[in-house]
Amino acid sequence: MPNSLARVALLFAAGYIAAAALASATTFVVGDDQGWTMGGDYVAWAKGKTFQVGDKLVFNYPSAEHTVTEVGKNDYFACAGGSALSSDRSGSTNVTLTGPGTRYFICNIPGHCTIGMRLAVTVIAGDGSPPVVAPTGAAAGAQVRPRMGPVVAAAAGAMIKLAL
Numbered sequence: 001m002p003n004s005l006a007r008v009a010l011l012f013a014a015g016y017i018a019a020a021a022l023a024s025a026t027t028f029v030v031g032d033d034q035g036w037t038m039g040g041d042y043v044a045w046a047k048g049k050t051f052q053v054g055d056k057l058v059f060n061y062p063s064a065e066h067t068v069t070e071v072g073k074n075d076y077f078a079c080a081g082g083s084a085l086s087s088d089r090s091g092s093t094n095v096t097l098t099g100p101g102t103r104y105f106i107c108n109i110p111g112h113c114t115i116g117m118r119l120a121v122t123v124i125a126g127d128g129s130p131p132v133v134a135p136t137g138a139a140a141g142a143q144v145r146p147r148m149g150p151v152v153a154a155a156a157g158a159m160i161k162l163a164l
């Protein structure tokens with residue numbers, strides 16, 4: 001009995017967390033309508049925005065005219081793309097922010113970074129990051145319930161009753 005309850009609670013928790021993660025992920029179009037371009041001010045663009053784990057950056061630009069080159073912090077400030085972590089010039093570069101920390105992007109076409117084609121985003125662990133799920137029935141129920149609205153909690157109760 002405790003085992004089946006635990007299993008149902010865990011299954012429900014996993015589904016609920018997956019749905020919450022999907023719902024809270026945000027896609028940011030870098031530079032908005034202006035896109036990734038010379039003359040853009042990406043310090044200003046990033047200011048005031050909150051980037052959370054699971055969110056996505058989309059860089060739009062004419063393919064091959066620019067690059068989206070991810071570099072380390074020092075190379076970002078030096079506009080140096082020689083030790084790039086990754087680079088793309090497809091014209092539509094999608095980057096998923098998979099973990100907390102600061103990510104640094106430059107355009108690696110000579111001269112572009114130095115006049116402002118660079119973006120640093122600080123990613124924080126948000127609601128979309130996977131929380132720890134307790135392994136036992138009672139603890140799992142206790143952890144999951146406070147996160148649910150009354151309707152969802154009622155549905156979960158009904159599910160658990162059916163399973164029993």
Ligand SMILES: [Cu+2]
Pocket residue numbers: 037038065066067107108109112113117
């Ligand atoms: Cu460029």
